[in-house]
Amino acid sequence: MLNFVLRRAVSLAISLLVASVVIFFVLEVLPGDPARFMLGLNASPEALAALRTQLGLDAPVLVRYWSWLAGMASGDFGISYTYRTPAIELIAARLWVSIPLAVYALVLATLIGIPLGVLAATKRNSPIDAGTMGLTQIGIALPNFWFAMLLVLLFSVTLRWFSSGGFPGWDDPGAAMMALTLPAIALALPQAAILARVMRSSLLDTLDEDYVRTAQAKGLTRSQALWRHAFRNALIPVLTIMGLQFSFLLAGAIIIENVFYLPGLGRLAFQAITARDLIVVRSVVMILVFAVIVVTFAVDIAYAAVDPRLRRGTR
Amino acid sequence: MSLLELEKLGLTIDGTRILEDVSLEIGAGKVLGLVGESGSGKSLTALSIMRLLPGGANLTGKIGLDGRDLVAAGEGEMNGLRGQAMGMIFQEPMTALNPLMTIGDQVAETVRVHRGLGRSEARGLAAETLERVGLPGAMISPSRYPHELSGGQRQRVGIAMAIALRPKLLIADEPTTALDVTTQAQILDLLAGLVREEGMALMLITHDLAVVSQMADTIAVLHQGRVVEAGPARRLIDAPESPYTRQLVAASTHVPTRVRGAVGEVLLRVEGATRDYRLRSGLSMGSKTTFRALDGVSLTIGRGESVGLVGESGSGKSTLARAILGLEPLDAGRVEFAGRVVERAGRAARLTLRDMQMVFQDPYGSFDPRHRVGRLVAEPLHLLGDKAPKGAEREALVARVLESVGIEASAADRHIHAFSGGQRQRIAIARALVIEPALIVLDEAVSALDVSIRAQVLDLLAAISQRVAISYLFIAHDLQVVRAITDRVLVMEGGRIVEEGATERVLEDPQQDYTRQLVRAAPKLGG
């Protein structure tokens, strides 16, 4: 087990290093000068030069790469060009929106998707099965920004149950949850559809397994056999998907964040790219990559929790 | 009155008739052997009794268990009976257990479902039952997971689950086919003991006549969903009445007629072959444990000689076969074929393969389902490089080879799924023959076949060796088969060759403990 963790840690470090190189140098070739962006149309050449020096943009590339890397290792991602505050603080503030949103959406997706999948699997080939699977197909096919817009039109503009967007902060947790509800629904719908489909097909596979028949031969009822034997085995592929979904929800919410003008990580990245605030872009992408790798790792651990074959040395 | 009585049982699945007029009975403390070739309906008979049939199934007739009619019983009633009054052991020990649950809990579950016992009480009973099937908690803890057990041990867990509540009826569906002979013997002993001690009725399903003849009081022969013959075991084996049973018994004891050809110079020489597998298992990746599958194996095969290789599962037979063909690297030792060292890749490898071919165990799996038979059979011609015949010449060659194994030439245009198991294995032999090799390695080439088909294939092999001077390396775990087709036999255990000699001599008068054990474990018809 220790060996495994060590190996994973090394491969994690290598992955992060490669990612950092890719991120840094892709951003190097990005056209557009942050200094010019900040000073606008009438900026004088001296002012531009002065600002570039101030931002440390005139140092050689490798020096800047190295100092970025060294800074990150000590938790210092640099000072945002545009906001003039440490990038890490900007990101931390956004994470307080993005992570709860992603978790909220994932919980919703799970609460909707898993029961639907189980229902469809147990009623295989019935109209209920066909109906739920048809619904999930539509859930996947709806462009989520469009769905989000329709949600706003219905629940904010017409019914006025929720505000149309924005985020009031966590001082009032109730208001914060309200503000995240519509975005979470918009994000969760397609994910719930995917989960339902995976859950269904995975459960159908395990229901066909011999050990489910064995369980019934012991005298378990169909539903006992399903919940005690098939379900847990079926969760394994579902976990993989959920791991992928979490990272997607963390970063992929940009469009939803735009529609609901939420101060999330995705929108920060988007704004930073537009403003050529390379420090922030780099840090956000790096942190997201890191998050994905960590989540993948967590999913591996979760596997081990579910599956004893992975817990001890043998397979 | 018998414990279990089937009366004119009929079964259709989605309108297809599977069972018809099946009538059987078993008394308490008796063993009924249900035999028949693959697909004859043995498993579905068992599942009908348990009422665990697939969707679309329609059952008619009567199943009497202790006076109750199971055909008419509701699902709730059945749930009460399953596990309590009747238990079942399934064919595949590898997949019949839930991989995420400890074996103790799986056995305890039977108890908890029916007796409503608390967790610890149920566990106690489970531990007891496990002990009864030869898995004492001191050696095999009930908190182990299925993957931590061997196949035989898993099968015992399956048995423990079935007998935990001492049911009156136990149905065992091919409980030993997935196990090697020695393990098979242990399991059969265990079942026989239970019947004796507990007065349980046992329905033993198998395709192996030798196994039932050892175990059963009465035997029923199933053919295409009908019982063609039933009666006391002895009588049925010794004097079968129906032609089908007669054919079945004949095939089981069939020995191909073959004349020992002259053995020429040494064709294959293996010296000190050693193979270590690096174990990269699950989470403990990186640790450098190795497993020695071959441990200094040396052997020779002469031109025209037929050599058998026996040994229980995992003893390294397949590894050796692959190493001989140059498909597996060796960590030490060497393989020489016709005076040339066998290489693993490149032109040199092709040169030796040119004269060595192989026939595999799975008659279906060893063919790419997407290619036509003509192409499949011609594939080894690749070894001839530019000298390979092309176009019409190639087609003619394929046709000739197919005919030589008794398959019509027109088969070349069809896909492999259009053939029966026996035909497929003959096509596999044709494929091996197409480049006229000097040695054919057959790795469990007949294990997957029904007895009657197996007899045909063995005849074919014998006939070929009569026609051309060809050497066989015949790998099997079935001593019966080895006896029938080989001149000399090698016995493998744990990666070593422990005994070697003329087939008759070794099997009649084994010198080594291990060989003796093997010979003793092998079920014999009428034994």
Next chain:
Amino acid sequence: QRSDIVVGLVLEPPHMDPTSNAAAAIDEVVYANLFEGLTRFGPDGDILPALAQSWDVSENGLTYTFHLTEGVSFHDGSALTADDVVFSLDRARAEDSVNAQKFLFADIESVEASDDLTVAVTLSQPNGNFPFNMAWGDAVIVAPESAETNATDPVGTGPFRFEDWRQGDSVTLVRNEDYWGEPALLERATFRFISDPTAAFAAMMAEDVDTFPVFPAPETLAQLDADPRFEVVVGTTEGETILAMNNRREPLDNVLVREAIAHAIDRQAVIDGAMFGYGTPIGTHFAPHHPAYIDLTELSAYDPERSQQLLIEAGVSGLRLSLALPPPVYARRGGEIIAAQLRDVGIETEIVNVEWAQWLEQVFGEGDFDLTVISHTEPMDIEIYGREDYYFGYGAPEFVALWDELTRTVEPEARNALLGDLQRNISENFVNAYIFQLAKAGVQNADLEGLWVNAPTQATDLTQVRWTR
């Protein structure tokens, strides 16, 4: 009655310091609310006294003496003195200054404090525009102690003080109870940043926002106006929207080609199609609401036939040009319409949508473009035509001569006449195609009053805003 307001803005300010970044979004939050200069823009563009209650100009026009208002203190409690003014102006014009509008201070020779409340600024040449220059957001007065931290923790002299910035979401200001002048009527103001036009519309409809001074979805204005809850206020801005042409590049260096392009454009169709009717056609680079404006639209009236003829005259055919379009809707939508109109006269364009950063670097910085649609929102900026190295590259000697004369002229009549000549010069030379003056189309809650109608500078002055109900 409410005492707070939620203002919707499209762009979030990068930070809060107006003296070191060109972003209009900064001024939209802080101008007149947090920071003040010596002078300030009034709602209609007049130059009004602010921190300087009055100023004198010396006879030769070279020295401005500013008399500071008494009793002004910064939000941190320190008093405003002449030294702060000297510091602010010297900082802005210094060698290593990162002020985005350094030209505002270019003429300053020296700044001196005569006493605590008097500052004398000496110019190197007379400049009638100097009080106007001092009204810009880039010329606000800051204190030396807080100058470096204004970006994140702004300390000004205005009627509101900074309270909180929820980055990516909103900025909150609260009333400055110690304000030197008339105190603000509202207690609290929140600026919400909503860039998506659809979201802006939804926020307005859901009444999550009380006003959008510059509403990003002009197509919905009619609908909002019809709603009794809202009022649509259309005013003027300083934004001349033009199709800029690269005068340095073949074949746009040929005035006939430029004239052909100018005649190919149907201004009204662009205004209708892109801005849903909000905007005033212009024929030169000058704001129509300015007294010196002259209507020159006829010079380049929509006339596709004439356009085709001019192209033949110029000897060009099969013309293919690239058209760079920055993000705002006037450019993206307007550009698409202009491209279609140019195609009608046989000029093919390849639309290249660019982000601001790219536009600034490629088009504006390197002059690497053929055509681009852009709104020049700085007030009174016809001067850019005198710079030969400006991105569209005009700088004709006649124009420069006229401009020089203007800077020397103080008398209003003569100034207006000269401004007319300047307008005519660029219009007759078809330097760019002049399309329309951007309208300031804002939406507000019907119960609000005191918001600016026009936008002489980009600001959301909240000093006079109040709820009527």
Next chain:
Amino acid sequence: MRVGLGVGAVLTAILAAMALLSLFWTPYDVTLIAVGERLLPPGPEHWLGTDHFGRDMVSMILVGAQTSIAVALVAVGLGMAVGVPLGLAAAARAGTAFDDIIMRGNDLVFAFPALIIAILITAVFGPGAINAIIAIGIFNIPVFARLTRGAGMGVWQREFIMAARVAGKGRVLISLEHVLPNIGNMLIVQATIQFSLAILAEAGLAYVGLGAQPPLPSWGRMLAEAQTMISLAPHVALVPGLAIVFSVLGLNLLGDGLRDLFDPRLGKAGR
């Protein structure tokens, strides 16, 4: 669920037919802007009305289908062209360092937030159909590489591979002759599904202004531009959205249907 397959096939056929038709004929020229006729409701002149520039919606949708298909097709093609060979090679050398590097590389690409990278790519090279293709294509590479490797490794376990090796065939030949044909069905199924995802992705990119550029119509951009007009002229906001929904739905149903059809385990029971 043969119904699903049928519906999917029909919807996909309609999508393809629309794109093909638009190559030869559209009711109106989509580059023609007539501001005076903007936002007309559906009627005999314009069956689906006109958009905010007075362009005919039917024509826009037809040409938009062409854009969507072209972008999605090339992007998925790119993903397959690179991903499948990588996956085959990794499967052929499963367990080696080579395999490890390919798979870690895959994980790394997966770890990057797709939309942000797409935005970066378009920020570097400028927005446009080609760059949308590259952005979508890159993220299809690991999908196909992983799938091919997984399925390929399954095929490599089969006994007929051993038979091919006995016939003297090397890794490359075996990969091409045996592995690839045996995973072909699965690749087709996945391609169908990736195709539908690519259509959604293109719409998403277009929504943030990074997809195909004007004057080329794109469903995503039409939808984005029309959002604010939903209460003004509902048809301009609904039509492109429905076009996307039906295309994606069709392709997904087709993919699922094909999977069921190809999967031998399912037999008559269906799933």
